[in-house]
Amino acid sequence: MIELTYRSQAVDTLDYDDIDAILNTARSFNGEHDITGCLIYHKDHFVQILEGPEGKVSELFEKISSDSRHKDVELLSKGVKQNRDFSSWSMAYQTLVNGPIDNDLLRLFEENLLTMAKFSDLRSDVIRTFWGAVSMMMENKVDRIASQGMRREG
Secondary structure, three states, X not given: XXXXXXXXXXXXXXXXXXXXXXXXXXXXXXXXXXXXXXXXXXXXXXXXXXXXXXXXXXXXXXXXXXXXXXXXXXXXXXXXXXOOXXXXXXXXXXXXXOOOOOHHHHHHHHHHHHHHHHHOOOOOHHHHHHHHHHHHHHOOOHHHOXXXXXXXXX
């Protein structure tokens, strides 16, 4: 089994209907192919971790990389693993609700994800990279994710 994490930027035309379509497709495909993971969308950026059979995860990442709903897809880390971190999630997803949000709600969302990152079991380079990328995204440091030496493959 392998795991990988990547980041990307949404295209300007992406809307919440597109995100719903992405999630519906992901949950169906992932459930059929024993793939689990988590997708975070925040301020027009995605960070995702996928785990499952090597061939299927690699095939899925190729499809994701060519999806026109986002750009600048960047593989941050990839590795072999024995146990899943997202075993019951065909695709966990976190974002804020569609529509106007106040700054207090936004900050609460960001703080919750930062807390999850801080207290997660960081047993592999890939999961550390995923939560590190999520933390940087929450701290508005998206452009620094790759430049901080977070790109790993093993």
